[in-house]
Amino acid sequence: MIKVYVLSPSLSLKDGIAYHAFYQAIWLSKIKDLEVYLIGCIQNSDEKIITKNRDVHLHIIKIRNRDIFTYFRLLKKILKKAHNDKIIIHGHGTLSSILPYIKILSTTYHSWGNSKLITVNTLHGVAFHYNLQRIRNRSILMHGVINFRHYINRITYSIYELLTSAINGIVNYNMIDFHIATCNYALQLSRKYYFIPYNKLALIPHSVDHKIYRPRRKEKLKEYLSNFIPENIINADIIIGTVAPLFYRKGIIFLLKSFIKVLKSEKDVKLLIIGRGYLYPFLISLIKRLDLMHHIHIVAEYIPEHLFPFIYSLFDIYILPTLYEPGISTSLLQAMSSGLPVITTSVGGNTEVLMHEINGILIRPFNVKELAQYSWQTNSIKIYKIYKNLII
Numbered sequence: 001m002i003k004v005y006v007l008s009p010s011l012s013l014k015d016g017i018a019y020h021a022f023y024q025a026i027w028l029s030k031i032k033d034l035e036v037y038l039i040g041c042i043q044n045s046d047e048k049i050i051t052k053n054r055d056v057h058l059h060i061i062k063i064r065n066r067d068i069f070t071y072f073r074l075l076k077k078i079l080k081k082a083h084n085d086k087i088i089i090h091g092h093g094t095l096s097s098i099l100p101y102i103k104i105l106s107t108t109y110h111s112w113g114n115s116k117l118i119t120v121n122t123l124h125g126v127a128f129h130y131n132l133q134r135i136r137n138r139s140i141l142m143h144g145v146i147n148f149r150h151y152i153n154r155i156t157y158s159i160y161e162l163l164t165s166a167i168n169g170i171v172n173y174n175m176i177d178f179h180i181a182t183c184n185y186a187l188q189l190s191r192k193y194y195f196i197p198y199n200k201l202a203l204i205p206h207s208v209d210h211k212i213y214r215p216r217r218k219e220k221l222k223e224y225l226s227n228f229i230p231e232n233i234i235n236a237d238i239i240i241g242t243v244a245p246l247f248y249r250k251g252i253i254f255l256l257k258s259f260i261k262v263l264k265s266e267k268d269v270k271l272l273i274i275g276r277g278y279l280y281p282f283l284i285s286l287i288k289r290l291d292l293m294h295h296i297h298i299v300a301e302y303i304p305e306h307l308f309p310f311i312y313s314l315f316d317i318y319i320l321p322t323l324y325e326p327g328i329s330t331s332l333l334q335a336m337s338s339g340l341p342v343i344t345t346s347v348g349g350n351t352e353v354l355m356h357e358i359n360g361i362l363i364r365p366f367n368v369k370e371l372a373q374y375s376w377q378t379n380s381i382k383i384y385k386i387y388k389n390l391i392i
Helices: 016-029 044-053 068-081 093-108 127-136 148-175 184-194 252-263 280-289 305-314 330-337 368-372 376-391
Strands: 002-008 034-041 059-063 086-092 116-123 178-181 201-203 238-243 269-274 296-299 317-320 342-345 361-363
Touching: 002 016, 002 068, 002 093, 016 034, 016 086, 016 116, 016 330, 034 068, 059 068, 068 093, 086 093, 093 116, 093 148, 116 184, 127 148, 148 184, 178 184, 184 201, 238 252, 238 305, 238 330, 252 269, 252 280, 280 296, 305 330, 317 330, 330 342
Parallel strands: 002 034, 002 086, 034 059, 086 116, 116 178, 178 201, 238 269, 238 317, 269 296, 317 342, 342 361
Antiparallel strands: none
16 A cells, blocks of 8 residues: 655645645545545635545645645654555645655654655646746736835845745755656746756646536526625626636736726626735725726635536636746636636646637737737627628
């Protein structure tokens, strides 16, 4: 029997990395030769989610502190109790940085047990490239800067993050036994910046449960969603939707700017945003100032995980205007699985699941005009021009 310890940054299924780790652990636990443990930080609001989704074969170890040292101390206790076991520690996100130290200490000190330990890391993105993109793109880096001192602090900290992510990637990642990339984009970047050899890399893309995320009839959705979404939004003719944390890099501000342009030609369209984040107060004040409360609604409160498939089915169009994507967005796959037409930016792993104007629409990041051009008014004018040319 092989014991597998999956390290997740949290047990909240709203987090894309945590979602991936949770369902990966569930499906691994169905394999007879594996005894799977999922380790993650859990908040009170997530307790019901984990209990309801829990698989009978999956062991969940809940911790209250999200810092790396808490995970380290727990793994130390586990390894000390293990004897002659075959153990795999599978890290996700920032938790992968502790894997090399666990490996070194377990082989150095006999008190840590004499089990055979293998370390595996899932590459959801490349931190060095993300920090490099932030420095190159000043609009992402400088968002929220209030004075010159704040500007210098932001620049200094960003350079520090860039250097630490480079050292961590080159030194630590090469000490991990194996890496799994969730998209070809992350795989190629890990080769380019971290020099990880091909024999330590595998491409296994993000997954989505097609039985849960599937097309549904709109008529049956009202009874499930009426407690969270206003009636005027649910009953709208066209609902443009997005599910994303309210961070600047997710491009929500650009989505609002584009939606204002769409409203000039399409009066019966509504915008529904599902997510939480530091931009929420700013977005609400902006919507009120523009007098768009009747057309735009943001759901920032807690929504049970089992309702998300119904939310996707409520949308008519799904838009993800992200400015930078380290891998493939989980919400993008869920929207596609729900049978929605998708518009997103040509960044990260998005181009691996979408082909422009074949199974979705790809636009350039930061481009408000390009995002707004997919309206009935502009498209009808294009059709009219075709008619005119055909008749002449």
